Amino acid sequence: MSFTNRQLLLKTRPEGLVSRDNFELREQATPELQDGQALVRVLYLSMDPTNRVWMSDVPQYMPPVAIGEVMRGIGIGRVVASKARHYAVGDLVQGLVGWQDYALLDEGKTGYWAKLPPKPPVALPTLLGACGFSGITAHYGLTEIAPVQPGETLVVSAAAGSVGSIAGQIGKLRGARVVGIAGGAEKCRHLVDDLGFDAAVDYKADDFKQQLAAATPDGVHVNFENVGGAVMRAVLSRMVNGGRVALCGLIANYASGGKPSDDYSVIIVKRLTVRGFLAFDYKDQQGAVQDLVGWVVSGKIKAGETVADGLENAPVVLNRLFDGSHTGKLVLRVSGEE
Amino acid sequence: MSFTNRQLLLKTRPEGLVSRDNFELREQATPELQDGQALVRVLYLSMDPTNRVWMSDVPQYMPPVAIGEVMRGIGIGRVVASKARHYAVGDLVQGLVGWQDYALLDEGKTGYWAKLPPKPPVALPTLLGACGFSGITAHYGLTEIAPVQPGETLVVSAAAGSVGSIAGQIGKLRGARVVGIAGGAEKCRHLVDDLGFDAAVDYKADDFKQQLAAATPDGVHVNFENVGGAVMRAVLSRMVNGGRVALCGLIANYASGGKPSDDYSVIIVKRLTVRGFLAFDYKDQQGAVQDLVGWVVSGKIKAGETVADGLENAPVVLNRLFDGSHTGKLVLRVSGEE
Numbered sequence: 001m002s003f004t005n006r007q008l009l010l011k012t013r014p015e016g017l018v019s020r021d022n023f024e025l026r027e028q029a030t031p032e033l034q035d036g037q038a039l040v041r042v043l044y045l046s047m048d049p050t051n052r053v054w055m056s057d058v059p060q061y062m063p064p065v066a067i068g069e070v071m072r073g074i075g076i077g078r079v080v081a082s083k084a085r086h087y088a089v090g091d092l093v094q095g096l097v098g099w100q101d102y103a104l105l106d107e108g109k110t111g112y113w114a115k116l117p118p119k120p121p122v123a124l125p126t127l128l129g130a131c132g133f134s135g136i137t138a139h140y141g142l143t144e145i146a147p148v149q150p151g152e153t154l155v156v157s158a159a160a161g162s163v164g165s166i167a168g169q170i171g172k173l174r175g176a177r178v179v180g181i182a183g184g185a186e187k188c189r190h191l192v193d194d195l196g197f198d199a200a201v202d203y204k205a206d207d208f209k210q211q212l213a214a215a216t217p218d219g220v221h222v223n224f225e226n227v228g229g230a231v232m233r234a235v236l237s238r239m240v241n242g243g244r245v246a247l248c249g250l251i252a253n254y255a256s257g258g259k260p261s262d263d264y265s266v267i268i269v270k271r272l273t274v275r276g277f278l279a280f281d282y283k284d285q286q287g288a289v290q291d292l293v294g295w296v297v298s299g300k301i302k303a304g305e306t307v308a309d310g311l312e313n314a315p316v317v318l319n320r321l322f323d324g325s326h327t328g329k330l331v332l333r334v335s336g337e338e
Numbered sequence: 339m340s341f342t343n344r345q346l347l348l349k350t351r352p353e354g355l356v357s358r359d360n361f362e363l364r365e366q367a368t369p370e371l372q373d374g375q376a377l378v379r380v381l382y383l384s385m386d387p388t389n390r391v392w393m394s395d396v397p398q399y400m401p402p403v404a405i406g407e408v409m410r411g412i413g414i415g416r417v418v419a420s421k422a423r424h425y426a427v428g429d430l431v432q433g434l435v436g437w438q439d440y441a442l443l444d445e446g447k448t449g450y451w452a453k454l455p456p457k458p459p460v461a462l463p464t465l466l467g468a469c470g471f472s473g474i475t476a477h478y479g480l481t482e483i484a485p486v487q488p489g490e491t492l493v494v495s496a497a498a499g500s501v502g503s504i505a506g507q508i509g510k511l512r513g514a515r516v517v518g519i520a521g522g523a524e525k526c527r528h529l530v531d532d533l534g535f536d537a538a539v540d541y542k543a544d545d546f547k548q549q550l551a552a553a554t555p556d557g558v559h560v561n562f563e564n565v566g567g568a569v570m571r572a573v574l575s576r577m578v579n580g581g582r583v584a585l586c587g588l589i590a591n592y593a594s595g596g597k598p599s600d601d602y603s604v605i606i607v608k609r610l611t612v613r614g615f616l617a618f619d620y621k622d623q624q625g626a627v628q629d630l631v632g633w634v635v636s637g638k639i640k641a642g643e644t645v646a647d648g649l650e651n652a653p654v655v656l657n658r659l660f661d662g663s664h665t666g667k668l669v670l671r672v673s674g675e676e
Binding site: 008020023025044047048051078099101121124128131133134135136137139141143146160170184187242243247248264271273274285288291293295296301302303305308320322326333337 | 363389437585586613623646672
């Protein structure tokens with residue numbers, strides 16, 4: 001049995017927003033099944049920012065979709081024919097089905113396939129959202145990456161979106177004060193009235209920063225960040241010392257040609273932990289000095305200084321920090337009366 | 339007894355590099371000591387990037403130096419007169435002495451004063467460098483902030499500087515492969531030949547990125563970052579997944595008017611921890627889904643979807659992620675044959 005399969009193939013890489021012209025709609029018959037294969041009727045496709053990233057030839061956590069390939073996408077479908085051992089006709093499955101009517105499930109190859117229960121406890125679209133990767137992402141971010149504690153203030157950007165709306169609600173379940181950032185009065189109303197956020201701030205408002213400050217009187221302890229750019233800068237400026245950022249997405253960048261406009265994307269793609277610090281906070285300064293003196297005295301570490309002279313020269317000597325004309329520690333001798 | 343005290347007062351805030359014209363050199367007699375005060379002859383001033391930051395009226399971890407104030411600075415001096423209980427003539431002290439010949443030590447006020455041993459085990463300039471805040475900073479960064487493990491690759495930027503040169507040597511003591519980034523062949527030679535770095539890369543070289551790649555064949559596990567900007571971008575692009583960045587300084591920014599040109603400075607000033615993540619890495623995805631399904635079914639969390647129709651519309655539906663015209667999870671219905 002064969003079906004007509006419509007497939008969306010990536011024809012050209014979009015700049016900025018995506019156009020129909022970036023894709024070719026090809027119709028072809030589904031192939032004859034081999035042993036270990038099943039044919040899946042695609043029911044729902046998840047629309048994710050990562051789809052946009054996959055279209056661009058930039059460094060990312062999976063290879064970009066090649067020109068001429070079926071567009072990659074997560075979705076849910078039902079098995080309509082099977083020569084696979086573990087999949088029967090009628091099974092509901094989730095996986096990288098691709099942007100097409102029918103997907104070929106191959107037991108021998110990874111397609112991130114997972115079988116769903118015959119009667120899922122929630123609607124199929126919900127399995128792609130709140131109970132799918134969107135929800136998993138929110139859960140991961142607020143339990144392992146930046147656990148938020150009762151009484152702390154959590155700010156979620158793109159809070160009316162798939163991940164943000166769940167992150168904010170999980171924050172409430174964890175006892176945090178939750179402030180959402182979204183675009184427009186209606187979304188802000190939705191966050192507070194329907195989803196139980198403590199406050200919502202409209203990033204499109206002229207007084208966005210003032211609104212954000214008013215909504216976070218104790219500062220921000222945790223930022224679940226989905227947006228980046230100016231929105232993120234505003235949130236970071238409200239954070240308390242020692243605050244934590246779960247850097248989940250930078251949708252402000254993806255839209256601009258998929259080309260990150262700042263340096264944060266690599267932090268996500270490589271799952272980096274970036275910690276800012278000031279030595280003033282170091283509890284064990286005395287222990288550190290003991291170590292250091294011991295290492296210097298024993299010759300394990302070589303100390304080096306560049307010593308300049310004259311108090312009156314301090315302003316211009318300081319510039320040597322920036323012009324590369326010194327090595328080691330730059331010190332100004334004010335008096336030789338040691 | 340009174341001394342002539344030369345003081346450098348901040349007259350105007352510098353743009354970019356510092357000029358003598360930004361300061362007024364004032365001479366005045368040292369004041370008569372009150373009870374609890376001592377007079378300190380300044381011997382050495384530490385020249386630090388933070389001096390440059392203090393000159394600028396930007397958000398920072400201490401208030402900027404006010405116009406007309408003596409420039410703030412860390413230094414070492416010797417007590418030459420005392421009406422203080424805990425300080426005697428001849429004592430060596432370290433603290434915020436300021437850019438002047440004589441500092442007033444007031445026991446009742448904090449000036450970050452610390453008494454030094456009468457016969458320090460290392461030279462006084464070394465007490466400001468390898469065994470002072472520079473060394474403490476390097477120690478803190480590689481023990482608590484981003485501990486580097488034996489066999490890992492550590493990349494240190496501004497590696498010939500006061501903090502970087504110690505950080506690299508501590509990295510070697512901890513058993514890491516250490517690669518330094520510095521400007522010019524002589525500094526690179528110094529790092530390898532004199533300080534024992536495994537490799538050094540010249541950021542001024544045309545093939546800097548290629549050199550860095552060649553020096554880090556296993557990628558970069560820990561980045562002790564002092565520079566920011568293009569240097570940092572190059573290092574981040576070499577990091578392994580799950581790598582750690584100890585964000586110590588962004589000297590590339592301080593020089594440009596003291597005004598941070600990117601968003602990383604706030605991470606230092608507020609000592610933030612920024613963690614990028616992808617839900618694919620979540621070990622307990624099944625547990626998360628169980629939580630989420632439970633919350634949705636019980637009504638503790640509200641799932642919301644925006645469902646659009648038609649496979650052929652996928653490219654333009656995807657754009658709704660970026661124009662704000664949806665709430666909750668965006669899903670495309672490919673087939674109604676559920």
